[in-house]
Amino acid sequence: MRTLNEHLRVLRFTLRHLLLTPNASLLNILIIGIALSLPVGGYVLLKSAQTIGSRIAGTPQVSVFLASGTSASASEIDHIGDKLRQHAGIKRIEFVSRDAALKKLQQSTGLADVIGGLSQNPLPDAFVIYPEDGSVAALEALRDELKTWQHFEHVQLDSAWVHKLEALLDFGRMAVAILAALLSFALIAITFNTIRLQILTRREEIEVAKLIGATDAFIRRPFLYFGLTQGLLGGIAAWLLVAASLQLLNHQIGALTQLYVSNFSLQHLSPVDSITLLGFSAYLGWLGAWFSVSQHLWQIEPR
DSSP, X not given: OHHHHHHHHHHHHHHHXXXXXXXHHHHHHHHHHHHHHHHHHHHHHHHHHHHHHHHHHOSOOEEEEOOTTOOOOHHHXXXXXXXXXXXXXXXXXXXXXXXXXXXXXXXXXXOHHHHHTOSSOOOOOEEEEEESOOSHXXXXXXXXXXXXXXXXXXXXXXXXXXXXXXXXXXHHHHHHHHHHHHHHHHHHHHHHHHHHHHHHHTHHHHHHHHHTTOOHHHHHHHHHHHHHHHHHHHHHHHHHHHHHHHHHHHHHHHHHHHHTTOOOOOOOOOHHHHHHHHHHHHHHHHHHHHHHHHHHGGGOOOX
16 A cells, blocks of 8 residues: 555656646657657558458459360369369359350440350350468469469469558558657657756755665656656657547548548547557656666766
């Protein structure tokens, strides 16, 4: 109970110190919030872009075509179908006969007269394959394997462009991670310098505290609380900045999607992401304060 009261006392002292220097405190909090909002905003945009890609792509498919201009026998088609179903990487298959494909083409293109004038059906029999694993590596491996089968003239990965989008998203994630790492070091440096100035300003007070027997842990605690609180408030500022930005962007996106008869909006941070942001920002503030106190506190000794 005594320890809890001591922590509460230090927390009240920290908040009072923040209120006594409102201009400097607000400036530091805004700097931390703006710096954190950059990688967080990039993360939100990448997350929304990934949602768009998965919505457009649907279920990954691989289409395999038999020799065009010829018609395989029913027994050959059954044999190929059984072989595909037994493949460990294939979830299910659909057979599309050349006649069904031609009929669907006539209905979808409106070229019934032109297609009807053809002397023979130029389309091949085909299988539409739904793989077990929709990852890029698994789809490409399945496509390359099916290309070696002697019955198939052409193998097409229908969602290849989505994989290019995924590669771009991976690049974006790496860029955001690098930006977050660099800005994290910057935030630690900001807190480090702030605590260093506080230690120098309160040098005489620290010397007196050591003279009357105060431990390093007791002297260190207010500075650590200050760094943690400043980091937490910076995280809250970043959350508010990202929320306000998304609100403005979604307003503009709403007008744009109405022109394309679509329904899409940028997703805000989930509760888990929000808690992670606040915890990470608080930790950065605490870490910067710890580094600063560890470097400068031992240099102050009673004279």
